[in-house]
Amino acid sequence: MPAARTWTADDDATLTALHDDGATLTAAARQMGRGKATVSKHAARLGLTWDRTATAAATEAKVLDAKGRRAQLQLDLLADAERLREQLWEPTVAFNFGGKDNTYAETRLDQPTFADKLKIVQATGIAIDRSLKLDLHDSAAGATAVVGLLQQTAAALGITDHDDTQP
Numbered sequence: 001m002p003a004a005r006t007w008t009a010d011d012d013a014t015l016t017a018l019h020d021d022g023a024t025l026t027a028a029a030r031q032m033g034r035g036k037a038t039v040s041k042h043a044a045r046l047g048l049t050w051d052r053t054a055t056a057a058a059t060e061a062k063v064l065d066a067k068g069r070r071a072q073l074q075l076d077l078l079a080d081a082e083r084l085r086e087q088l089w090e091p092t093v094a095f096n097f098g099g100k101d102n103t104y105a106e107t108r109l110d111q112p113t114f115a116d117k118l119k120i121v122q123a124t125g126i127a128i129d130r131s132l133k134l135d136l137h138d139s140a141a142g143a144t145a146v147v148g149l150l151q152q153t154a155a156a157l158g159i160t161d162h163d164d165t166q167p
Helices: 009-020 025-032 036-045 053-089 114-156
Strands: 092-098 103-109
Touching (some): 009 036, 025 036
């Protein structure tokens, strides 16, 4: 294992310059060939801090983007379920490959067979269920925020529930 490198005044100058240039803690550590903990410790000693508002804003934007994508996926799953359900009553082709000569045979039917209808209903149900789970995911996140706000309000008013077993 190589010996630890001593932190020097040149390292202080490099860190200060990187910080002034807007480098993140991770980028500064990578550029200096040092661990983040080491760079963080010396940055604190030098009075350097990183403004996390840009990171927080970027994170919030990604969270909102993901929520939008989930909403679109939810709509797509519902559309898939509708298309699947329509197949229950549509004409279909029953077919088979096989036999010694590997032949193909088909028959046109007014509706899918009972077994095929069962599979269609199952697939429709799965699409609907997944759509509802996406909705529940985003609803639960909002409910958690509301519960937290109510708990903070109750604490500020000095209201406590000694029987509350929730974390």
